[in-house]
Amino acid sequence: MTDSANSSNDTPSTRPMMEVTVFRGDDSAGSYQRFDVPREDNQTILDVVTWIQRHADPSLTYRFACRVGMCGSCAMMVNGKPRWTCRTHVKRVLIGNRIEIAPLRNLPVIKDLATDMTEFFEKWDRAEGKFHPTLTRNDDIVPVNPESAERQAASAGIECINCGVCYAACDTVEKNPAYLGPAALNRAWTLINDERDGGREVRLKAVSGDGGCHNCHSQQGCLSYCPNELNPTLSIAGLKRTTAVAALKGEI
Amino acid sequence: MLGAKLYLAQRLTALLMAPFVVIHLAVMIYAVRGGLDAAEILGRTQGSLWWGSFYGLFVVAVSIHAAIGLRVIVFEYLKLSGVALEALMWFVGVVLLLLGMRAVFAVVG
Numbered sequence: 479m480t481d482s483a484n485s486s487n488d489t490p491s492t493r494p495m496m497e498v499t500v501f502r503g504d505d506s507a508g509s510y511q512r513f514d515v516p517r518e519d520n521q522t523i524l525d526v527v528t529w530i531q532r533h534a535d536p537s538l539t540y541r542f543a544c545r546v547g548m549c550g551s552c553a554m555m556v557n558g559k560p561r562w563t564c565r566t567h568v569k570r571v572l573i574g575n576r577i578e579i580a581p582l583r584n585l586p587v588i589k590d591l592a593t594d595m596t597e598f599f600e601k602w603d604r605a606e607g608k609f610h611p612t613l614t615r616n617d618d619i620v621p622v623n624p625e626s627a628e629r630q631a632a633s634a635g636i637e638c639i640n641c642g643v644c645y646a647a648c649d650t651v652e653k654n655p656a657y658l659g660p661a662a663l664n665r666a667w668t669l670i671n672d673e674r675d676g677g678r679e680v681r682l683k684a685v686s687g688d689g690g691c692h693n694c695h696s697q698q699g700c701l702s703y704c705p706n707e708l709n710p711t712l713s714i715a716g717l718k719r720t721t722a723v724a725a726l727k728g729e730i
Numbered sequence: 731m732l733g734a735k736l737y738l739a740q741r742l743t744a745l746l747m748a749p750f751v752v753i754h755l756a757v758m759i760y761a762v763r764g765g766l767d768a769a770e771i772l773g774r775t776q777g778s779l780w781w782g783s784f785y786g787l788f789v790v791a792v793s794i795h796a797a798i799g800l801r802v803i804v805f806e807y808l809k810l811s812g813v814a815l816e817a818l819m820w821f822v823g824v825v826l827l828l829l830g831m832r833a834v835f836a837v838v839g
Contacts (some may be wrong), residue, residue, distance in 0.1 A: 563759075650806075653805075653806035653807070654731055654805070654806060656731065657731075686734035687732065687733060688731050688732075688734055689731070690732075690733065690734070692732045692734060692736070692737035693731055693732050693802075694735060718737065720736065721734045721737075722737065722738050722741070725734040725735060725738050726738065728732060
């Protein structure tokens with residue numbers, strides 16, 4: 479948000495203001511700092527932190543890229559709930575005249591509102607969230623039936639953009655740091671259902687370990703907060719079912 | 731912390747316990763409402779292979795199910811892990827099994 483983009487014609491002294499408390503610090507020490515930020519008719523939480531950095535404290539650290547809900551880099555805790563800040567309008571989340579903004583839960587804080595996503599992405603790898611090709615570029619493209627049950631299951635979870643909102647919403651991640659988390663397991667489930675993929679056995683083993691899908695308590699925090707309206711709980715239930723059958727057959 | 735095998739063991743024992751609880755409660759209510767006293771109930775259960783198997787299997791299922799469930803709770807809330815967590819799970823399971831079997835023998839033996 480630039481100054482010229484402000485829709486309000488009020489002078490700074492008469493503009494309506496809101497009270498914004500922002501986490502400042504890192505994992506070793508931190509506290510909330512209050513800022514008085516001008517309210518606009520159309521204003522997102524990302525606009526608010528940008529205003530603070532440009533007009534109140536240039537040392538405020540946060541992360542964003544696309545600003546339109548595609549890149550998944552601007553997620554933060556807004557009034558205690560994980561959200562994409564670029565797609566969260568202030569008027570939808572204002573409590574009284576206050577907003578509290580904090581870094582994503584369940585992740586180490588680098589500084590202020592920027593979290594270290596390394597572990598989140600490493601868990602994606604640990605869940606075998608990568609495609610295992612069965613063909614080479616020299617083979618013909620095998621047609622995939624979009625109506626098949628497997629493809630429908632894969633497509634239902636495919637739109638994840640790795641924003642980390644589900645990971646921050648998950649109480650199991652909070653209690654069990656080894657738990658792979660909803661995003662990584664959802665990704666594994668989409669690949670289990672991808673008929674072109676050849677990594678089924680190794681993936682089923684990967685999601686059946688100490689931090690695997692069986693640790694999920696089905697509390698559905700991921701489902702409640704996923705901005706893309708995906709259902710990782712359903713994907714994890716699918717993994718539980720598939721791994722249980724595989725375990726009974728002695729495959730894993 | 732909870733792998734596929736423990737998960738499966740807990741779910742399978744839950745599948746067993748669900749009908750067992752219903753049968754246990756239904757028979758208990760039926761027997762009491764029918765006017766049977768403790769001695770008359772014991773007269774019917776003692777020496778019964780059927781009731782011995784029923785409650786014996788029930789106790790085994792409860793021991794496995796509860797030990798795994800407590801393992802999860804203790805890990806998540808008390809942060810116990812590794813050998814200590816394994817030992818606690820087995821201890822709880824074995825104690826429940828011994829206490830349960832003692833009760834089964836008292837009723838059936």
